[in-house]
Amino acid sequence: xxxxxxxxxRKTFALFAVVGLYMLLIPVVIFLFxxxxxxxxxxxxxxxxxxxxxxxxxxxxxxxxxxxIPANRNAHRSLYLAVENTxxxxxxxxxxxxxxxxxxxxxxxxxxxxxxxxxxxxxxxxEKLDDKELEGVIAHEFGHIVNKDTQVNxxxxxxxxxxxxxxxxxxxxxxxxxxxxxxxxxxxxxxLFAMAVVGLIIAVCxxxxxxxxxxxxxxxTSVQITKYPEGLASALRKIASEGSALKKSSxxxxxxxxxxxxxxxxxxxxxxxxxxxxxxxxxxxxLGRSGY
Amino acid sequence: xxxxxxGVVVLLIVVVIGIYNSLVKKRNRVDQxxxxxxxxxxxxxxxxxxxxxxxxxxAKHERETLDAVVKARANAMKQTxxxxxxxxxxxxxxxxxxxxxxxxxxxxxxLKASTNxxxxxxxxxxxxxxxxAARRFYNDTLRIYFDALQTFPSNMVAGLFSFKAQGDYFxxxxxxxxxxxxxx
Numbered sequence: 001x002x003x004x005x006x007x008x009x010r011k012t013f014a015l016f017a018v019v020g021l022y023m024l025l026i027p028v029v030i031f032l033f034x035x036x037x038x039x040x041x042x043x044x045x046x047x048x049x050x051x052x053x054x055x056x057x058x059x060x061x062x063x064x065x066x067x068x069i070p071a072n073r074n075a076h077r078s079l080y081l082a083v084e085n086t087x088x089x090x091x092x093x094x095x096x097x098x099x100x101x102x103x104x105x106x107x108x109x110x111x112x113x114x115x116x117x118x119x120x121x122x123x124x125x126x127e128k129l130d131d132k133e134l135e136g137v138i139a140h141e142f143g144h145i146v147n148k149d150t151q152v153n154x155x156x157x158x159x160x161x162x163x164x165x166x167x168x169x170x171x172x173x174x175x176x177x178x179x180x181x182x183x184x185x186x187x188x189x190x191x192l193f194a195m196a197v198v199g200l201i202i203a204v205c206x207x208x209x210x211x212x213x214x215x216x217x218x219x220x221t222s223v224q225i226t227k228y229p230e231g232l233a234s235a236l237r238k239i240a241s242e243g244s245a246l247k248k249s250s251x252x253x254x255x256x257x258x259x260x261x262x263x264x265x266x267x268x269x270x271x272x273x274x275x276x277x278x279x280x281x282x283x284x285x286x287l288g289r290s291g292y
Numbered sequence: 293x294x295x296x297x298x299g300v301v302v303l304l305i306v307v308v309i310g311i312y313n314s315l316v317k318k319r320n321r322v323d324q325x326x327x328x329x330x331x332x333x334x335x336x337x338x339x340x341x342x343x344x345x346x347x348x349x350x351a352k353h354e355r356e357t358l359d360a361v362v363k364a365r366a367n368a369m370k371q372t373x374x375x376x377x378x379x380x381x382x383x384x385x386x387x388x389x390x391x392x393x394x395x396x397x398x399x400x401x402x403l404k405a406s407t408n409x410x411x412x413x414x415x416x417x418x419x420x421x422x423x424x425a426a427r428r429f430y431n432d433t434l435r436i437y438f439d440a441l442q443t444f445p446s447n448m449v450a451g452l453f454s455f456k457a458q459g460d461y462f463x464x465x466x467x468x469x470x471x472x473x474x475x476x
Contacts, residue, residue, distance in 0.1 A: 081418055081421070084422070085418075085421050085422055085425045086425070088328065088332070088422055088425040088426050088429065089425035089426075089428055089429055090429065091321075091324075091325060091328070091429040091432075091433070
């Protein structure tokens with residue numbers, strides 16, 4: 001399992017390196033066309049700032065979007081204790097426990113550093129799962145934290161946003177290109193547009209590939225933590241039958257949830273942020289048989 | 293030629309420093325995780341007097357069982373360091389005495405129904421879970437440290453600077469013994 005984790009980290013790093021290098025191409029291309037370093041540097045700087053801005057606001061946006069509220073030790077005792085005790089088990093700072101009021105069964109984790117990690121579940125999940133199942137789910141979420149998935153998934157998503165933003169920038173640039181070097185600029189705009197679209201496609205594919213792979217890993221980590229694969233497997237079975245689609249969800253944050261929070265649709269199959277639940281259950285049961 | 297030798301020596305020194313620092317960090321983590329166990333054990337010690345008083349209110353004739361708990365608690369608190377064999381033994385005795393006390397509540401329906409008792413029982417169960425979790429983490433840090441002490445090349449640096457193997461594993465359960473530690 002450690003080897004799998006290490007290879008996964010290398011793959012993720014490689015993917016991000018590819019995207020980063022691709023982004024660096026943008027100012028280079030602009031320079032090649034305009035023989036000016038100022039404009040491309042500003043463009044690149046704006047892109048970087050946008051990425052940083054979105055990345056560090058991701059947690060607040062998430063909490064606001066889903067109306068997540070801090071859990072109460074008395075009202076949500078089993079959740080509170082599961083989070084506390086698993087943190088002790090892993091020797092890390094206790095993340096804040098949160099609740100989303102929704103009958104669907106789901107769980108989530110978000111945050112960019114140990115000081116601001118949050119883990120939460122829906123009220124539906126808290127009602128329907130027993131202690132062992134809840135433990136498995138919380139261990140899965142801790143798996144995300146320990147594997148740095150919250151950062152990676154958020155970064156992958158923010159890169160996607162960055163290319164969307166860049167598409168907009170190109171559109172604005174196309175309106176304001178000066179008339180004096182029209183021909184050359186026209187070609188540049190076209191190339192930048194193509195780069196934005198290609199970059200967006202790359203970022204989207206990467207985002208979903210990473211997200212799916214990390215779900216499998218978090219399941220495996222959960223089994224390692226609890227030494228009780230049946231807990232999480234049983235929880236996933238309940239989720240499969242009862243449904244995890246939230247009333248208020250969005251594709252923007254799906255990568256932070258235990259199971260797909262969006263209602264099924266043609267697109268959600270194509271761009272699935274989560275592997276099929278049956279596959280996940282099978283993998284977990286295989287781990288149970290082969291040892292972990 | 294001499295430059296190559298100097299280069300190799302410098303590289304060697306850098307590597308040894310790196311291994312040394314990593315050994316120090318691993319040992320410190322073991323010490324830290326041991327204090328974490330102490331924190332959870334203290335939670336239990338703090339809950340017990342309240343429990344004793346509550347039970348006395350309903351079953352004050354059960355002197356033997358109550359005294360056993362009080363004695364076991366005092367003995368456990370005396371132990372230095374939570375991971376020595378004697379400390380583990382003292383904790384086991386305390387846990388046994390508490391079990392007897394809770395078994396007692398079956399014969400006293402009023403006690404069993406009292407909200408105070410129910411809450412204390414709940415809190416003590418949770419404390420058990422927390423102690424268990426802390427012990428499992430301690431086992432992990434210990435195994436990581438022991439691995440470093442025994443595997444090549446860190447075992448050479450460890451010998452050079454006299455890093456000692458210290459402390460014992462906790463007996464958690466056969467399942468734990470069969471599966472290696474969680475490593476991230």
